[in-house]
Amino acid sequence: MRNGNLVSLKGISKIYNTGKVKVTALDEINLDFGRGEFIAIIGPSGSGKSTLMNIIGCLDTPSGGAYLLDGHSVAEMGIHQLAGIRNKKIGFIFQNFNLLPYATAYENVELPMIFAGLPGNHRKEKIMSNLAMVGLSDRADHKPTELSGGEMQRVAIARALANDPEVILADEPTGNLDSRSGDEIIRVFENLNEQGRSIITITHDMSIAKRCHRIIKIRDGIIESDTRNGNGVN
Amino acid sequence: MRLLIVLKQFLQDIRKQKLRTFLTTFGIIWGTAATIILVAFGEGLYKYQQKRFHGLGDRITIIWSGRTSRPYNGLPKNRRIRFTDEDVDMLKREVHGISVASPEYSRSASITYKRKTFNQDLLGIYPEWGIARNIIPEAGGRFIDEIDQEYRKRVVFLGTKVRDNLFGEGVNPVGEYVTIKGVPFLVIGVMKDKSQNSSYSGRDRHKMFVASTTFQTMFDRRYPNNMVYQVAEGVSSGAVLKKVYSSLGRKYKFDPDDEEALMVWDTVKSEEQWKPFFEGFKLFLGIIGVFTLIVGGIGTANIMYVVVKERTREIGVKIALGATRAHIMGQIIFESLLITAAGGTLGFFVAKFFEFIFPKFGLGEYVGDPIIAADAVIVTISIIGGMGFLAGFFPARRASRLNPVEALRL
Numbered sequence: 001m002r003n004g005n006l007v008s009l010k011g012i013s014k015i016y017n018t019g020k021v022k023v024t025a026l027d028e029i030n031l032d033f034g035r036g037e038f039i040a041i042i043g044p045s046g047s048g049k050s051t052l053m054n055i056i057g058c059l060d061t062p063s064g065g066a067y068l069l070d071g072h073s074v075a076e077m078g079i080h081q082l083a084g085i086r087n088k089k090i091g092f093i094f095q096n097f098n099l100l101p102y103a104t105a106y107e108n109v110e111l112p113m114i115f116a117g118l119p120g121n122h123r124k125e126k127i128m129s130n131l132a133m134v135g136l137s138d139r140a141d142h143k144p145t146e147l148s149g150g151e152m153q154r155v156a157i158a159r160a161l162a163n164d165p166e167v168i169l170a171d172e173p174t175g176n177l178d179s180r181s182g183d184e185i186i187r188v189f190e191n192l193n194e195q196g197r198s199i200i201t202i203t204h205d206m207s208i209a210k211r212c213h214r215i216i217k218i219r220d221g222i223i224e225s226d227t228r229n230g231n232g233v234n
Numbered sequence: 235m236r237l238l239i240v241l242k243q244f245l246q247d248i249r250k251q252k253l254r255t256f257l258t259t260f261g262i263i264w265g266t267a268a269t270i271i272l273v274a275f276g277e278g279l280y281k282y283q284q285k286r287f288h289g290l291g292d293r294i295t296i297i298w299s300g301r302t303s304r305p306y307n308g309l310p311k312n313r314r315i316r317f318t319d320e321d322v323d324m325l326k327r328e329v330h331g332i333s334v335a336s337p338e339y340s341r342s343a344s345i346t347y348k349r350k351t352f353n354q355d356l357l358g359i360y361p362e363w364g365i366a367r368n369i370i371p372e373a374g375g376r377f378i379d380e381i382d383q384e385y386r387k388r389v390v391f392l393g394t395k396v397r398d399n400l401f402g403e404g405v406n407p408v409g410e411y412v413t414i415k416g417v418p419f420l421v422i423g424v425m426k427d428k429s430q431n432s433s434y435s436g437r438d439r440h441k442m443f444v445a446s447t448t449f450q451t452m453f454d455r456r457y458p459n460n461m462v463y464q465v466a467e468g469v470s471s472g473a474v475l476k477k478v479y480s481s482l483g484r485k486y487k488f489d490p491d492d493e494e495a496l497m498v499w500d501t502v503k504s505e506e507q508w509k510p511f512f513e514g515f516k517l518f519l520g521i522i523g524v525f526t527l528i529v530g531g532i533g534t535a536n537i538m539y540v541v542v543k544e545r546t547r548e549i550g551v552k553i554a555l556g557a558t559r560a561h562i563m564g565q566i567i568f569e570s571l572l573i574t575a576a577g578g579t580l581g582f583f584v585a586k587f588f589e590f591i592f593p594k595f596g597l598g599e600y601v602g603d604p605i606i607a608a609d610a611v612i613v614t615i616s617i618i619g620g621m622g623f624l625a626g627f628f629p630a631r632r633a634s635r636l637n638p639v640e641a642l643r644l
Contacts, residue, residue: 079559085556087557094551115561
């Protein structure tokens with residue numbers, strides 16, 4: 001593993017100009033985290049946690065401050081490079097799964113590989129092993145409508161892992177799931193983290209947050225607290 | 235596999251937008267068919283006119299004797315210039331580019347078969363006159379030949395209508411005897427009816443033909459009414475005519491630039507004068523068709539905008555998963571091209587079917603039957619292709635510029 005922090009945010013702010021009113025979603029956030037961390041971001045709605053997540057995921061650009069991803073300044077990257085980072089370095093997981101409805105589980109997992117330009121004969125093995133990892137080997141040919149919520153989210157995890165990203169960004173991954181399915185998802189996360197993968201998840205559920213190693217609490221665009229759980233690896 | 239996903243997405247889109255997709259595709263079908271059919275009509279009309287024009291003759295020039303309009307070499311103006319068979323033979327020998335030449339003697343004569351008598355135009359000509367005028371005998375008959383010419387035979391070749399009037403429609407009168415001005419003639423053939431849109435003394439189907447030598451003997455004629463010659467392919471009819479003037483001018487001592495010494499109808503030139511009109515007409519029809527097609531294209535662009543709008547969230551997801559602009563745009567342009575290609579292909583077959591069915595209505599006699607020319611199809615295909623691309627490009631560009639955060643929030 002390389003040295004240095006995976007993500008380093010210095011004075012990151014995000015200001016939305018909605019006509020005459022200026023809304024400060026993030027107010028000079030400083031935050032670092034390294035490889036292998038398992039982080040929960042919590043906070044009330046509108047606190048700016050999703051904005052923070054989108055900036056870390058290179059989906060949104062900050063209004064001010066510097067963001068170094070793996071030592072490289074994201075602000076200096078072109079759209080093509082950013083697409084590459086979203087494709088290979090980051091794996092996104094959404095609250096409402098966001099699977100392509102007309103594609104099978106297999107094809108959904110395949111999508112990021114297609115974007116990466118991976119040749120067809122290299123994909124199959126990886127797709128099947130990813131589906132096996134989330135316990136859905138037998139669901140490869142099923143469409144999202146034929147899967148339960150928990151299963152859909154597990155397909156989404158397999159998809160997020162398609163190109164072996166360094167970090168998984170999950171925006172309330174259990175928000176639409178019952179507690180049992182949610183628990184399964186978190187267990188998958190724990191397994192992934194044990195294998196050394198960084199995971200950042202937004203959550204409302206304190207019982208989930210407590211299973212992470214570090215809890216960052218955001219309120220009104222600033223970090224209110226940044227605590228490490230006792231059982232943390234770091 | 236990737237193509238499969240793109241196709242699945244496409245099918246999903248058209249399932250969601252059945253009516254809209256149908257109407258859009260219909261617009262393209264209509265536009266394509268309209269363009270191809272309209273141009274095909276232009277082409278058909280042109281070909282039809284050309285054919286009817288060739289009913290008079292193929293690349294022929296007709297010359298009548300005239301009067302000089304200016305003094306020449308001490309001779310006064312207003313002299314009558316009259317040519318003979320020898321002059322026709324001389325021109326054919328001397329002027330390069332004349333492939334066929336014949337004098338034409340004509341007068342009205344009565345023709346009788348059994349109890350029926352008609353007055354018809356009788357023409358005395360060389361056998362090769364038939365070549366110049368596209369005369370084709372009906373099966374079982376023949377045109378005037380060299381032997382008839384040499385022996386002044388009393389044989390007659392009948393125009394289609396003359397036969398119809400005298401013997402009845404479709405009857406083969408070959409071998410029968412008719413009397414012309416009281417002299418018995420053997421019928422040797424009947425002209426296969428031809429479409430002819432121009433003439434100078436009535437259509438060929440209303441005439442009867444005998445050898446020029448026979449005509450001369452019967453009516454004691456020395457000067458033909460006019461002559462007809464055919465200009466070889468690839469030779470300028472204007473250049474040939476100039477040589478005809480100088481050749482005859484030398485013999486009859488008139489100024490080769492004195493146009494009124496001979497009266498001329500150069501059908502090659504007349505036909506060429508019509509050509510720009512038909513080309514312009516075809517272009518006009520083509521433009522009307524292309525505008526129809528453009529309306530179809532706008533419809534396609536419209537549906538692609540709807541597709542982009544409906545798929546906004548999905549595009550956001552794809553961007554989050556690392557899709558580049560090319561990936562996002564490629565899909566939408568591909569779908570647009572697919573719609574236009576499908577519409578274009580169907581439209582082509584509609585046009586092809588029309589080309590096949592139209593002649594069955596028998597309207598071709600008035601406007602000609604449509605002919606789908608390869609160049610019109612190629613131009614239409616290029617336009618459809620370009621339009622399909624553009625109709626996809628602009629919505630695709632909008633899609634690729636979507637803000638993923640906003641797209642995902644939907």
